[in-house]
Amino acid sequence: MDKKKNISMAVIKRLPKYHRYLEQLMKNDVDRISSKELSEKIGFTASQIRQDLNCFGDFGQQGHGYNVIELYNQISNILGLTKPYKTVVVGAGNIGQAISNYTRFEKVGFNLEAIFDINPKLIGIKIRDIEIKDIDYLEDYLKENPIEIGIICVPANSAQKVCDILVKNGVKGIWNFAPVDLVIPDNVKMENVHLSDSLLTLTCLLNDTE
Amino acid sequence: MDKKKNISMAVIKRLPKYHRYLEQLMKNDVDRISSKELSEKIGFTASQIRQDLNCFGDFGQQGHGYNVIELYNQISNILGLTKPYKTVVVGAGNIGQAISNYTRFEKVGFNLEAIFDINPKLIGIKIRDIEIKDIDYLEDYLKENPIEIGIICVPANSAQKVCDILVKNGVKGIWNFAPVDLVIPDNVKMENVHLSDSLLTLTCLLNDTE
Known part of the structure; x- marks a missing residue:
């Protein structure tokens, strides 16, 4: 979470969209997703996605993609959705x-x-x-x-x-x-x-x- | 209107805001406004405003500012508000x-x-x-x-x-x-x-x- 304070407004504006897509993946029981697969779904480039998600920690494992639940929880956290x-x-x-x-x-x-x-x-x-x-x-x-x-x-x-x-x-x-x-x-x-x-x-x- | 086709998405996104402010100026019977005055109201820099408005024709007269009604009509036109x-x-x-x-x-x-x-x-x-x-x-x-x-x-x-x-x-x-x-x-x-x-x-x- 140390990197959180550096998130740019452009990334902040994209986070709710990541959150929406990850929620959908969870509903479809998808455990892991590569930046390439996520890119095809969400419409940002794979490199953009890697760059964005890098802003708040090391999630993707080279060749293994992102852990969907972990990433969803982390984005929920950054979006401030862990409290009412x-x-x-x-x-x-x-x-x-x-x-x-x-x-x-x-x-x-x-x-x-x-x-x-x-x-x-x-x-x-x-x-x-x-x-x-x-x-x-x-x-x-x-x-x-x-x-x-x-x-x-x-x-x-x-x-x-x-x-x-x-x-x-x-x-x-x-x-x-x-x-x-x-x-x-x-x-x-x-x-x-x-x-x-x-x-x-x-x-x-x-x-x-x- | 020849320049219209080159308007970037970023400018398009700002046009409705210009339209709103110019409408307000017209209601307040303001005839002319400089990019500096408009900048103070709208929150974009004066240079940004000059650049944006330059995209679709020569409106500002050096030292005389913009003709509010003319600019409003032109932006209405670009926004496609001249027809139902x-x-x-x-x-x-x-x-x-x-x-x-x-x-x-x-x-x-x-x-x-x-x-x-x-x-x-x-x-x-x-x-x-x-x-x-x-x-x-x-x-x-x-x-x-x-x-x-x-x-x-x-x-x-x-x-x-x-x-x-x-x-x-x-x-x-x-x-x-x-x-x-x-x-x-x-x-x-x-x-x-x-x-x-x-x-x-x-x-x-x-x-x-x-």
Whole structure:
């Protein structure tokens, strides 16, 4: 694990994909896999894979390939999946509701503790037994209930305000679905899911080939 | 527009962000902006911005900055936003419903024509006046109704099958939300929104700093 701190952002971005493929291999009872075989499945070059996996220890045995379970566990570890995370969803519109309903995340240790919204019509409604609370209560809630990950699903114009409340009250990870870039301090980490940007990338690619 | 074909994937990925910021500037009645000012807002370096925008024509006038509306229109053009797109959503679970309900896309020309699902409990239900159809009818529907963009929101294990039906029936753009990598022919373009990968990237970043 000593090498962990040196993992580049490019490698970090590829790790969840390795994790997904290794999980699939485990399900198919595959014990060992060479970088070449993994390369054919995952679409990165074998040399890229060897380089990536080298970042966090010596796994592959020359000529024997990687031990799938060992590699999966190591990547799970680096991805921080060996412990649970408490999360809140702020904004219970379309995306907020979809994320709140998505039980897949729960299975890998993401526990949704609370949902907040500003809309009086939504406050009090339950999603998977979790009652949507008034956003005015967000700050008090966070003071009493330490939360690791805040999931921002509010409109662009209120996202920074929500982000500031989350950060001020100890949230260290922001998963941002609002179509805006948020400002956070260095000790907080953020991942953006900018749906519109993704859709426009697709139309750009479509347009480029015409 | 002659330079368009040479735009790299890295630039394409940045274009939606330029588009978002320029839209905001227009809303704020800003006529002109220098690469330096844009850099401060958008977070890319001024030299990066000049290089990016140079890819598709001469816009900045030395010392006068960019004409905001002109640049916005040009980027809209490159992003393919000057025409409407017919879309279908396949899979009306949490994410499929959220995307179907998201009217923001409609405003910029993405017209949701139909929604499909396999679940008898969902078939017949309406989302924004669009009735959810039986997925068995997808292929026939596509033969009669040309669709540009297919939005895949089905579980991982049925995503490739859905993708194949879409591609076989003329869909040229795939927006994939299924947590799996799909195989498509070269003449089809795909953008993935892998939510789990994004969340695991966040926990990896969180874990990396501890």
